[in-house]
Amino acid sequence: MNSVSLIHIRYFALAGLICWQAAWSCCYGQVALKDQVERHVSPYLENEIVQGLAVGVLKQGQSHIWGFGNTSLHGTKTPGSDTVYEIGSISKVFTGILLADAVARAQAELTTRMVQWIPSDAPQPHESQAEISLLNLSTHTSGLPRLPTNMRSADPENPYADYSSDKLYEFLNKRRLRRQPGEKHEYSNLAVGLLGQLLADQSKTTYESLLRERLTEPLDMSETVLQLSPEQHARLAQPLNASGQPVKNWDFQALAGAGAIRSTTADMLKFAEANLRPPAGDVGRAIELAFQVHQPAIAESDLAMGLGWIIARDGHTRFHNGQTAGYHATLYVSRKLDLAVVALCNTATMELDRLAGDIFKVAAGAEISPRQFEQSVEVPLEVMQRYEGKYQMLPGQDFTVTVVDGKLMVGLTGQPTLRVYARSHTQWFYRDVQASITFKVDDSGRCDELELFQNGGRVAAKRLPESAGVD
Numbered sequence: 001m002n003s004v005s006l007i008h009i010r011y012f013a014l015a016g017l018i019c020w021q022a023a024w025s026c027c028y029g030q031v032a033l034k035d036q037v038e039r040h041v042s043p044y045l046e047n048e049i050v051q052g053l054a055v056g057v058l059k060q061g062q063s064h065i066w067g068f069g070n071t072s073l074h075g076t077k078t079p080g081s082d083t084v085y086e087i088g089s090i091s092k093v094f095t096g097i098l099l100a101d102a103v104a105r106a107q108a109e110l111t112t113r114m115v116q117w118i119p120s121d122a123p124q125p126h127e128s129q130a131e132i133s134l135l136n137l138s139t140h141t142s143g144l145p146r147l148p149t150n151m152r153s154a155d156p157e158n159p160y161a162d163y164s165s166d167k168l169y170e171f172l173n174k175r176r177l178r179r180q181p182g183e184k185h186e187y188s189n190l191a192v193g194l195l196g197q198l199l200a201d202q203s204k205t206t207y208e209s210l211l212r213e214r215l216t217e218p219l220d221m222s223e224t225v226l227q228l229s230p231e232q233h234a235r236l237a238q239p240l241n242a243s244g245q246p247v248k249n250w251d252f253q254a255l256a257g258a259g260a261i262r263s264t265t266a267d268m269l270k271f272a273e274a275n276l277r278p279p280a281g282d283v284g285r286a287i288e289l290a291f292q293v294h295q296p297a298i299a300e301s302d303l304a305m306g307l308g309w310i311i312a313r314d315g316h317t318r319f320h321n322g323q324t325a326g327y328h329a330t331l332y333v334s335r336k337l338d339l340a341v342v343a344l345c346n347t348a349t350m351e352l353d354r355l356a357g358d359i360f361k362v363a364a365g366a367e368i369s370p371r372q373f374e375q376s377v378e379v380p381l382e383v384m385q386r387y388e389g390k391y392q393m394l395p396g397q398d399f400t401v402t403v404v405d406g407k408l409m410v411g412l413t414g415q416p417t418l419r420v421y422a423r424s425h426t427q428w429f430y431r432d433v434q435a436s437i438t439f440k441v442d443d444s445g446r447c448d449e450l451e452l453f454q455n456g457g458r459v460a461a462k463r464l465p466e467s468a469g470v471d
Helices: 033-046 088-104 134-138 165-174 189-202 207-216 265-276 282-291 351-364 381-386
Strands: 052-059 062-069 317-323 328-334 339-345 389-394 397-404 407-412 418-422 427-430 435-441 447-454 457-463
Touching: 033 052, 033 062, 033 351, 052 265, 052 351, 062 265, 088 134, 088 189, 088 207, 088 282, 088 317, 088 328, 134 189, 165 189, 189 207, 207 282, 265 282, 265 328, 265 339, 317 351, 328 351, 339 351, 381 397, 389 447, 397 447
Parallel strands: none
Antiparallel strands: 052 062, 052 339, 317 328, 328 339, 389 397, 389 457, 397 407, 407 418, 418 427, 427 435, 435 447, 447 457
């Protein structure tokens, strides 16, 4: 997985809300909710899983927001209700509601074919795409791939910034579908990004203007934007990757509907409230339509979907998460429980989903033990430096091992560089993925090979001769 694909869903982490409330013992109120949330957050801070985060809980009409950790790597400022974060793929829920708004206003139908909305002066989609509907785009059943293959960014650290509508329509013109629309669920940033572009084109405006006019202004969400004002930028949390290293913010053009939105915890609780109790008028009708089930699960491992919303197996909880290069966000909403939880974090780690899910259960009355992370051992700097270098797994696929600020970092060609943690001097594990690495060391302490263990398999990588580390 490369940096371009960091906006995505990990269903197995979020989908397990399956009628567990019947077995709960009611501890809600016995221990203050804030204390319970803090108990669950603390292991993530203590183990450096996250730098800082803001948590919002909306329970039976009462809202609570708490900040933990810091908004920057070396700062001391605690996140607040107005701290700004990128929310990544939660933007897809907003795009789904914009589609619902177009339907509610009789400007479209869910069955409207995508090709009908392609601008006449743009290259037209390949004939195999003729049956793709707007509903297919929103529910990841279009048959379009996760990302277009012509995304060759001038800045790989800001991969969506220069992907224009011209490039988008050029890709569609040449892309032959490998399967029929509706045949399979296949998560696609391209599809929802295209939907956002089409909605904007149809209204002769930009995605950002459409979002503001149809959704954020009616809901008084002035902090939910694509482009930040100087004052908002001053409140933007510093983006950090999963290993706690600073990275760039992401910008979008044609695929804005897939992940371009920035927001605050206070604004996201306003959004959650509107989804729990839709207001009167056009925006309420759109929210209600998007909240409904529009795509049943296709395969046994799939989940049903609304417009943008993913529906947990309990049948009543809607959720989505989002991740960019330096942020992660998670949102849960349940009308049955009259409960919503949002967690916004300036560390790009999927571990936030587990934390937000536990807070959601605790807020609903469950007794959930705080997370326990595997502890690492101390390894001298000179030992880590001996491992520095490149290790070839396959031609063109190299592991790069470096030491940054006393931390051992491992990257694989085309994938993010992540921190690994020591079980011993030679055995190391990831916290961001379920994998481990063993450095093969001879009697002199020199390492010429590493071994990756993941998903039950082992892969060896030989050290390249010209990449010897510090001995």
